[in-house]
Structure formats: C-alpha cells, structure tokens
Amino acid sequence: MSEPHILLAGQNLALALPRREMLESYHAWENDPGTILGYGNQMPQSLEVRANGWERQRSNHNYPQFEVVQLEDKTAVGMTTLQVNTFVRTAEFVIVLAPEERGKGHATEATRLTLDWAFHLAALRMVWLKVLGPNTAGVTAYEKAGFKHAGRLRQSGYWLGQPVDELLMDAVPEDFPGPSVVTSTVQRQGTQPQG
Numbered sequence: 001m002s003e004p005h006i007l008l009a010g011q012n013l014a015l016a017l018p019r020r021e022m023l024e025s026y027h028a029w030e031n032d033p034g035t036i037l038g039y040g041n042q043m044p045q046s047l048e049v050r051a052n053g054w055e056r057q058r059s060n061h062n063y064p065q066f067e068v069v070q071l072e073d074k075t076a077v078g079m080t081t082l083q084v085n086t087f088v089r090t091a092e093f094v095i096v097l098a099p100e101e102r103g104k105g106h107a108t109e110a111t112r113l114t115l116d117w118a119f120h121l122a123a124l125r126m127v128w129l130k131v132l133g134p135n136t137a138g139v140t141a142y143e144k145a146g147f148k149h150a151g152r153l154r155q156s157g158y159w160l161g162q163p164v165d166e167l168l169m170d171a172v173p174e175d176f177p178g179p180s181v182v183t184s185t186v187q188r189q190g191t192q193p194q195g
Contacts, residue, residue: 001019001021001022001181002019002021003074003163004016004017004067004074004076004124005017006068006069007066007117008113008116008117008181009071009181009185010071010109010112010181011071011090011109012070012072012105012106012109012157013065013068013069013070013071013077013106013109013113013193014067014068014069014070014071015067015068015080015110015113015114015117016067016068016069016076017066018065018066018079019067020054022045022067023047023051023054025076025098026050026079026096027045027050027119029078029079029096029097029098029099030045030050030096030161031044031045031154034098035096035099035100036047037159038131038132038138040157040158040159040166042112042121042158046109047109047113050114051087053112057065058064062080062084062085062086063073063081063084063099064081064084064177065079065081065112066079066080066114066117066120066155067079067080068080068097068106068110068113070108076098076099076174077097077098077106077110078098078101078106078107078170078183079095079096079111080094080110080111080113080114080116081093081094081095081182082114082122082124082127084122084124086185087123087157089123089124089125089126090124090125090126090127090128091118091122091124091126091127091128092127092128092129092130093111093114093118093128093129094129095107095110095111095114097110102191107137107138107141107142107145108141108144109145110178111141111142111145111146111147112144112145112146112177113181114128115145115146115176116176116180116181116182117182119173119176119180120138120142120182120183121182123182124171125172126172127147127170127171127172128150128168128169128171129142129147129168129169129170129171130153130157130166130167131166131167131169132157132158132159132165132166132167133157133159133165133166133167134164134166135159135165136158139167139169142169143169143179144176145177145189146163146171146175146176147163147169147175148171148175149167149168149169149170150168150169150170151167151168152165152166152167152168153165153166153167153168155159157168158186176177
C-alpha cells in the first residue's frame with residue numbers, strides 16, 4: 001500500500017489525498033450501521049456504485065475529498081468532504097470515521113483541519129452541515145471545531161426508525177477557533193504565496 005500524500009498536518013491527524021487503493025475501506029466505513037444511522041440513510045450502497053462515484057468525484061474540483069490519517073503511523077481513520085458551491089463560495093461539510101476510531105477526538109480535529117483548508121486555502125466564505133438532533137457526539141465535535149447552530153429542519157430525518165429534526169450548523173472564517181495550521185506552516189517555511 002502506498003504512503004498517504006499529506007496535505008495538511010495537525011497535532012495528531014493530517015489531511016491527505018484520497019487513495020484509490022483505500023476504496024474498499026472507505027466503502028466499509030460508509031456502510032457501517034453507525035454511519036448509516038448518522039447520515040440518516042436507510043440502505044447500504046454497493047461497492048460498484050461507490051466505485052463509479054469515486055471516478056466522478058475524482059474529476060470534480062468542486063468536490064474535494066480528504067483522507068484523514070494519524071500522523072503517528074499514517075493509518076487512515078476517516079474522510080472529510082467539501083461539496084463546494086462555486087457561485088457563492090460556500091460548501092457543505094461531510095465526515096465519516098472508521099467505526100473503531102470513533103470516540104477518540106478525531107472528528108473535532110479532522111473537522112478543524114478541513115475548515116482550516118476551506119477558509120485559508122480554498123477561500124470559502126462559509127461552510128455548513130446537517131446533523132441529526134440525537135447525534136449529540138457529532139454536534140459536540142462540530143461545536144468544538146468552530147461550527148455554530150444555524151437552524152433546524154423539523155422531522156426531516158430518521159434516527160433508529162423514528163422521525164427527528166436535522167440541525168443546521170455553519171462556520172465562517174471569523175468562527176475558526178485557530179490556530180491555523182495553514183498560516184503557521186506558511187510562516188514557518190517562510191513561504192510567500194504564489195500569485
């Protein structure tokens with residue numbers, strides 16, 4: 001297996017380019033019952049459908065995906081995605097973690113790194129997400145990463161077969177809790193932005 005191509009390194013985790021050879025792992029994470037519950041989906045997706053989606057997403061620059069890896073051993077622990085709306089410079093944020101990696105604080109750090117990328121490299125004005133109301137662990141992780149509550153879609157999702165509210169959360173650059181890994185990396189390297 002190839003080494004991950006690290007794009008942005010945090011304290012314990014890093015964002016890396018997604019790898020085709022990891023597609024079966026990504027697929028397994030996305031079809032774990034906890035992930036399906038958290039997304040509000042009811043049905044699993046076949047590997048063939050996921051593979052077709054992989055090819056489309058790879059060529060779509062408005063859909064950047066990041067593999068989340070542990071710095072210590074370069075093990076992949078999840079993925080984050082920004083679904084960018086180029087007309088208004090906003091994006092929807094999505095995260096999935098490997099089932100065995102949940103509850104370790106990875107969601108907060110991976111979310112913060114993705115927001116850092118979104119605001120300081122992609123120059124997005126706002127990033128938003130939807131989370132099911134009963135997903136209190138997710139809500140807490142997003143709050144710690146800088147997201148604020150922005151609204152509620154009543155009875156628009158399902159949790160354990162019951163209708164529940166979806167919470168809307170958003171973050172703007174002023175909400176970013178910092179420090180910025182992007183900014184400190186540029187300053188440490190003495191790099192001048194190209195332009």
